[in-house]
Amino acid sequence: MNWLYDILMGSNRHIGYWGPDTDPGDAPEDRFTDYLISHLRPGAGARVLDVGxxxxxxxxxxxxKTGASVTGITVSGEEVRSATALAAAGGVGDLVRFEQVDAMKLPYADGSFDAVWAIEALMYLPDRAECLREIHRVLTPGGRLVFSDYTERLPLGPAQRETLAETFRLNELSQPGQYDGILAGIGFRDVRRHDLTEQLQRTSRENDRRLPEKMRRVAEEAGEKFSAHYRDHELRASALEHDYLGYVVVVAQSRRE
Ligand SMILES: C[S@@+](CC[C@H](N)C(=O)[O-])C[C@H]1O[C@@H](n2cnc3c(N)ncnc32)[C@H](O)[C@@H]1O
Structure with a gap:
């Protein structure tokens, strides 16, 4: 299904951003990456772990943008291959590497990374707290964590839960603020939460607007029947995003020792 995600989302599988301090000439999804970079602030030579x-x-x-060296991890071998090719094509094959690793069991020594980010990835994990504990372990003391996730902004009824399961393959989202206690319990400090629900809603409106063109490309690849089915799938997901879901960016620092 990688070809489908390539058509729908390209190499950025996260929301867009429309706001100050980003270049309006860039794609909205790249602007969101830049927004997260402005929170992560790694220096040149910093070691960054990209979870999911x-x-x-x-x-x-x-x-x-920063000269940081990045280790990206995913459960998908296909993503490792395509992301590795993207880094080589982008001329940063020496700075970026990708590995097939489970985010809840990191095979890295304590204090291996100066910063960690996880963009729309924690929500897919059966044990998010375990992943955050692992992240805290592999961060250097005082190292920074930035992550973003969908939240359940309004209570989901059975119909919305069914849509969440079918379109996002998720059974449960966190409540806004639910991570605060987990992070404090693990030892993160200076936890800051930013509500980007408006950016999520704008993203879903933009996706609806761009859908006919994308579905034309899906039809070329997999036929009209599949394309029509997937169009319905995408519209249900965006209605759920717009009416019920929220979006947070959380910034925290590991405890100094
Ligand atoms: C929505 S994608 C986000 C991709 C990327 N962060 C971005 O913003 O473009 C979710 C990612 O989480 C990864 N993922 C899901 N479960 C995982 C796990 N247990 N360990 C590592 N990665 C996982 C998926 O393979 C996928 O790469």
């Missing part, structure tokens, strides 16, 4: 790296767009942009 997807097709690699954010990791490649992070390395190009």
């Amino acid at each position: 790296c997807g097709a690699g767009g954010p990791a490649v942009r992070l390395a190009k």
Whole structure:
């Protein structure tokens, strides 16, 4: 299904951003990556872990913009291959590498990374707290964590839960603010939460507007019947995003020792 995600989302599998301090000439999804970079603030040479790296767009942009070296992890071998090719094509193959690793069991030594980000990835994990504990372990003391996730902004009824399961393959989202206690319990400090629900809603409106063109490309690849089915799937997902879901960006620092 990678070809489908390539058509629908390209190499950035996250929301867009329309706001100050980003270049209006860039794609909205790249502007969101830049917004996250402005929170992560890694220096040149910093070691960054990208948890749930997807097709690699954010990791490649992070390395190009900051000179940081990035390790991207995903459960998908297909994503490792396409993200590695993207980094090579982007001229940062020496700074960025991708590995097939489970985010809840990181095979890295304590204090291996100066910063960690996880963009729309924690929500897919059966044990988000375990992943956050692992992230805290592999961060250097005082290292920074930035992550973004969908939240359940309004209570979902059975019909919305069914849509969430079918379109996002998710059974449960966190409540806004639910991460605060988990992070504090693990030892993160200076936890700041930013509500980007308006950016999510704008993204879903833009996706609806761009849908006919994307579905034309899906039809060329997989036929009219599949395209019509998937168009319905996408419209249900965007209605759920617009009416019920929220979006947070969380910034925190690991405890100093
Ligand atoms: C919506 S994509 C986000 C991709 C990317 N962060 C971006 O913004 O373009 C979710 C990612 O989480 C990854 N993922 C899901 N479960 C995982 C796990 N247990 N360990 C590592 N990665 C996981 C998926 O493979 C995918 O790369």
